Amino acid sequence: MFQVRIHGRGGQGVVTGAEMLSIAAFLEGRHAQAFPSFGSERTGAPVVAFCRIADKEIRLREPVMEPDALIIQDATLLHQIDVFAGLSADGYVVLNTNHSFEDLGLGDLAKRIRPERLVAVSATDLSLKHVGRNAPNVPLLGAFAAVSGLISLDSVVAAIRDKFSGKVADGNIAAATEAYNIAKAAMEAAHA
Amino acid sequence: MGHQDVKFYQTGTFTVGNRLLPPEQRSVQSEIERTNSLNCGHRACQGCGEALGARYAIDAAMRATNNQLVAVNATGCLEVFSTPYPETSWQIPWIHSLFGNAAAVATGVAAAAKVRARKAGQQLPEVRVIAQGGDGGTTDIGFGCLSGMFERNDDVLYICYDNQAYMNTGVQRSSATPPAARTATTMPVGEHPGNDWGQGKNVPLIAMAHGIPYVATASVSDLRDLEYKVKKAMSMRGARYIHIFVPCPLGWGSASHDTIKLARLAKETGLFPVFEAEYGEVTNVSKIRQKQPVEAYLRLQRRFAHLFGKKPQVELIARFQAMADQNIHKFGLLGNDKAVVGFPDSEHK
Amino acid sequence: MLKQCEGSHAVAEAVALSRPEVICAYPISPQTHIVEGLGEMVKAGDIKNCEYINVESEFAAMSVAIGSSAAGARTYTATASQGLLFMVEAVYNASGLGLPIVMTVANRAIGAPINIWNDHSDSMSQRDCGWIQIFAETNQEAADLHIQAFKLAEELSLPVMVCMDGFILTHAYERVDIPTQEQVDKFLPPYSPRQVLDPAAPVSIGAMVGPEAFSEVRYLAHAKQMQALELIPKIASEFQEIFGRDSGGLVRPYMLEDAETVVIALGSVLGTIKDTIDEMRADGISIGVLGINSFRPFPVSAIRRALSHAKRIVVLEKSLAVGIGGIVATDVRMALDGLDKRIYTVVAGLGGRNITRSSLHRVFRMAMHDQLEALHFLDLEWSIVNKELDRERTTRRSGPIAENILRDLGQTKSNVG
Numbered sequence: 001m002f003q004v005r006i007h008g009r010g011g012q013g014v015v016t017g018a019e020m021l022s023i024a025a026f027l028e029g030r031h032a033q034a035f036p037s038f039g040s041e042r043t044g045a046p047v048v049a050f051c052r053i054a055d056k057e058i059r060l061r062e063p064v065m066e067p068d069a070l071i072i073q074d075a076t077l078l079h080q081i082d083v084f085a086g087l088s089a090d091g092y093v094v095l096n097t098n099h100s101f102e103d104l105g106l107g108d109l110a111k112r113i114r115p116e117r118l119v120a121v122s123a124t125d126l127s128l129k130h131v132g133r134n135a136p137n138v139p140l141l142g143a144f145a146a147v148s149g150l151i152s153l154d155s156v157v158a159a160i161r162d163k164f165s166g167k168v169a170d171g172n173i174a175a176a177t178e179a180y181n182i183a184k185a186a187m188e189a190a191h192a
Numbered sequence: 193m194g195h196q197d198v199k200f201y202q203t204g205t206f207t208v209g210n211r212l213l214p215p216e217q218r219s220v221q222s223e224i225e226r227t228n229s230l231n232c233g234h235r236a237c238q239g240c241g242e243a244l245g246a247r248y249a250i251d252a253a254m255r256a257t258n259n260q261l262v263a264v265n266a267t268g269c270l271e272v273f274s275t276p277y278p279e280t281s282w283q284i285p286w287i288h289s290l291f292g293n294a295a296a297v298a299t300g301v302a303a304a305a306k307v308r309a310r311k312a313g314q315q316l317p318e319v320r321v322i323a324q325g326g327d328g329g330t331t332d333i334g335f336g337c338l339s340g341m342f343e344r345n346d347d348v349l350y351i352c353y354d355n356q357a358y359m360n361t362g363v364q365r366s367s368a369t370p371p372a373a374r375t376a377t378t379m380p381v382g383e384h385p386g387n388d389w390g391q392g393k394n395v396p397l398i399a400m401a402h403g404i405p406y407v408a409t410a411s412v413s414d415l416r417d418l419e420y421k422v423k424k425a426m427s428m429r430g431a432r433y434i435h436i437f438v439p440c441p442l443g444w445g446s447a448s449h450d451t452i453k454l455a456r457l458a459k460e461t462g463l464f465p466v467f468e469a470e471y472g473e474v475t476n477v478s479k480i481r482q483k484q485p486v487e488a489y490l491r492l493q494r495r496f497a498h499l500f501g502k503k504p505q506v507e508l509i510a511r512f513q514a515m516a517d518q519n520i521h522k523f524g525l526l527g528n529d530k531a532v533v534g535f536p537d538s539e540h541k
Numbered sequence: 542m543l544k545q546c547e548g549s550h551a552v553a554e555a556v557a558l559s560r561p562e563v564i565c566a567y568p569i570s571p572q573t574h575i576v577e578g579l580g581e582m583v584k585a586g587d588i589k590n591c592e593y594i595n596v597e598s599e600f601a602a603m604s605v606a607i608g609s610s611a612a613g614a615r616t617y618t619a620t621a622s623q624g625l626l627f628m629v630e631a632v633y634n635a636s637g638l639g640l641p642i643v644m645t646v647a648n649r650a651i652g653a654p655i656n657i658w659n660d661h662s663d664s665m666s667q668r669d670c671g672w673i674q675i676f677a678e679t680n681q682e683a684a685d686l687h688i689q690a691f692k693l694a695e696e697l698s699l700p701v702m703v704c705m706d707g708f709i710l711t712h713a714y715e716r717v718d719i720p721t722q723e724q725v726d727k728f729l730p731p732y733s734p735r736q737v738l739d740p741a742a743p744v745s746i747g748a749m750v751g752p753e754a755f756s757e758v759r760y761l762a763h764a765k766q767m768q769a770l771e772l773i774p775k776i777a778s779e780f781q782e783i784f785g786r787d788s789g790g791l792v793r794p795y796m797l798e799d800a801e802t803v804v805i806a807l808g809s810v811l812g813t814i815k816d817t818i819d820e821m822r823a824d825g826i827s828i829g830v831l832g833i834n835s836f837r838p839f840p841v842s843a844i845r846r847a848l849s850h851a852k853r854i855v856v857l858e859k860s861l862a863v864g865i866g867g868i869v870a871t872d873v874r875m876a877l878d879g880l881d882k883r884i885y886t887v888v889a890g891l892g893g894r895n896i897t898r899s900s901l902h903r904v905f906r907m908a909m910h911d912q913l914e915a916l917h918f919l920d921l922e923w924s925i926v927n928k929e930l931d932r933e934r935t936t937r938r939s940g941p942i943a944e945n946i947l948r949d950l951g952q953t954k955s956n957v958g
């Protein structure tokens with residue numbers, strides 16, 4: 001079973017992100033379970049959502065406490081809560097930022113995690129560019145697909161079409177694809 | 193009227209420069225001694241009209257009662273965003289009981305205050321009571337208790353923060369939701385997108401029909417007027433009701449920075465008449481300064497976006513305009529017109 | 542059709558497929574997405590011949606439902622927590638009148654202190670209200686149970702409450718097989734009421750009944766629930782024939798045959814318990830779990846039969862009978878009357894407290910070694926409790942308990958966990 005935890009803030013589509021990830025996995029014939037850390041949060045409050053992916057029925061209902069991957073939609077959370085709790089050394093981290101890990105004070109983390117599993121993407125910029133609003137969730141899924149190889153970009157695209165339609169879907173697909181390419185290139189650089 | 197109309201037009205708004213006024217005319221919020229009854233640290237959304245309205249209203253009530261105030265809150269956004277764990281934003285004695293019973297709980301608080309006063313040999317209790325809730329808690333589920341409190345003329349000021357839907361649970365329709373508006377339970381699909389065109393429910397008028405001493409509407413676009421009305425309400429005894437128009441960026445799909453603008457447009461179009469009434473009779477209305485077409489108001493909100501799609505719903509927009517025009521007529525919102533609604537009461541002439 | 546969707550959406554689709562004629566909607570988390578989904582379907586014309594009514598309170602929701610059901614319409618509503626309590630007088634009335642209304646309860650705690658998270662206090666508070674209460678373990682089962690519920694309700698002329706864990710199920714995205722309209726039509730015939738307000742054949746419904754007949758009327762309510770004990774498994778097997786899925790029934794055993802220790806639970810926590818049991822079995826521990834699907838009627842003989850080999854029973858419940866302990870455990874004791882078995886009550890998951898495998902491992906192992914107290918509160922923070930007790934001992938005006946405790950906690954709990 002592969003477990004993902006997504007951190008962000010109310011209004012950034014954290015829950016939708018987890019749901020789309022589960023749809024993408026489902027479309028690849030796998031079992032998936034997405035759920036929010038339910039709360040009465042308003043715009044801007046820290047929000048967490050989870051996604052489990054497995055090849056058989058998922059019965060477990062506890063929150064994800066030892067994630068295999070973290071998607072962090074808002075870098076300002078790094079100083080507010082322990083987003084890295086429970087992450088193992090060969091976990092994946094996908095972070096929305098246009099700073100480097102060192103700039104963010106994450107140098108130690110960068111040393112602990114395998115470099116090709118750590119990727120920073122300016123998902124906010126990408127979503128502003130392609131969708132016209134701050135919705136980093138979708139581009140981060142594109143980047144996650146590239147880094148983890150767990151789901152294909154095609155499935156992410158299909159999940160986007162499941163949730164959105166028309167121009168919004170097109171914009172999100174463009175954002176996810178660009179993020180995918182950026183992450184792919186970054187990984188290859190890390191491998192090289 | 194106890195308060196002076198202040199009009200500074202330099203910025204094209206009614207923004208009030210307090211420093212240009214004599215101290216006794218300044219707003220409560222401008223004072224260093226304001227009570228900050230609803231303190232910072234709450235978790236309302238950016239641009240929340242309800243948070244703004246509540247802060248002004250309760251601080252004004254605190255000032256008017258010499259800080260002898262207890263507040264009762266219905267369930268809703270205000271209650272939830274003001275009491276995030278583990279701290280509360282309330283600097284006053286405050287109780288939340290249930291969604292539908294705030295008016296009755298307030299009656300209880302007032303009754304206890306009365307007994308305490310009597311035991312202390314005072315004629316009137318010093319401790320005053322405010323009940324407050326959203327439109328859902330007021331015009332729907334709490335309506336029975338509210339009407340009971342009015343009818344008994346209990347010594348309570350009830351404040352309704354009207355953001356025109358059940359926001360706390362994620363924007364569902366209430367009886368205060370305007371026609372055609374998109375909510376999660378009135379989606380813009382099918383033959384008649386958005387909320388049905390019902391009869392509406394004008395709770396300020398219903399309150400007036402109870403013949404209670406004071407009923408007023410107010411808006412976050414005129415906060416000095418809001419403070420003035422709260423102060424006036426607290427100078428009276430018996431059942432009083434203030435209905436405050438509070439835009440909700442999240443539920444209306446409007447920009448956070450348009451909250452005040454929307455509130456002003458609601459008034460300037462006539463969609464939300466701002467007035468005062470005593471013992472069932474309209475005593476004062478805030479005149480429309482520059483009449484605006486309803487479109488100017490509707491267009492800024494995504495909940496009405498389906499009216500302006502590829503095929504603009506001209507008929508529905510015209511119906512909104514008719515509604516606004518009818519308000520303008522009913523409440524005499526233009527020029528020297530007089531209000532034609534009300535329940536005149538010869539006893540209090 | 543297989544679909545990856547939210548639990549609420551799956552339930553809304555199942556209700557839609559059941560061809561409801563009147564739906565009453567009132568918002569309260571975590572039920573709201575269900576009625577929102579139905580509202581959109583009615584408005585878009587996807588559900589035909591159906592009135593969707595946005596009422597002004599839960600009391601009105603159930604009251605409208607009583608009227609429409611008595612007038613012969615298949616009627617549905619949903620609620621939770623405070624909403625269920627707000628409608629209570631009408632809830633009892635609906636069952637007293639024998640009206641086959643189906644209602645989802647998206648289980649949530651009851652305040653004060655106000656809490657929107659999951660536990661079973663709301664449904665449990667209504668355990669004696671005369672409604673049938675069935676609990677879903679997964680979203681698939683929640684969807685299936687709604688289709689079964691209409692059939693069960695209408696055959697018995699009794700209302701049915703389908704209970705599903707708020708948020709944990711209602712807000713979870715998972716795989717659900719949504720049946721076809723043909724399948725549902727084949728399974729669920731149109732509503733043919735036993736009693737109906739009909740000008741062609743006028744009846745009075747809701748007459749005053751005095752001491753001379755009240756006991757008989759109440760006994761018949763009980764007798765109907767006893768009939769449900771037969772009907773629930775029958776409907777589940779009819780369902781299986783048409784839909785090819787084992788859903789519903791009275792109880793659900795897992796790894797039970799040889800189990801010395803048997804856990805009993807209701808709802809979605811069964812999944813986490815099963816995973817824990819698999820891990821314990823791998824360690825050679827003899828443990829199993831019995832899920833209770835039908836809580837009212839309470840399947841006394843089925844439980845007695847299923848537990849005949851067990852040495853000890855751990856009832857893990859998301860509810861608390863203040864002043865005595867367990868609610869489910871009390872009923873289980875009744876089912877095991879006269880048998881020599883240890884019964885432990887573990888109160889867990891109140892107000893959304895997470896129930897984790899690691900905590901389950903711990904209490905199950907304690908039970909196995911008979912080291913558990915008869916009444917155990919899972920993961921209770923004793924230091925916080927004792928601090929408050931101490932405060933109350935030493936200070937007269939000790940203040941509101943909930944707020945004191947939050948201040949002691951001193952920090953907003955991280956949203957993780």
Ligand SMILES: Cc1ncc(C[n+]2csc(CCOP(=O)(O)OP(=O)(O)O)c2C)c(N)n1
Pocket residue numbers: 242267268269270291292325326327328329330353355357358359360361366568569570599623624627
């Ligand atoms: C009896 C009952 N039913 C439903 C709810 C759920 N509920 C809590 S707040 C709320 C909506 C509040 O709407 P409103 O009164 O308009 O206040 P707002 O949040 O919009 O400020 C609802 C439906 C409840 N708490 N109790």
Ligand code: SF4
Pocket residue numbers: 042235236237238239240241242243269270273355359360439440441442443
């Ligand atoms: S949802 Fe609306 S009423 Fe509630 S806090 Fe946000 S802006 Fe204010």
Ligand SMILES: [Mg+2]
Pocket residue numbers: 326327328353354355356357358359
């Ligand atoms: Mg409201």
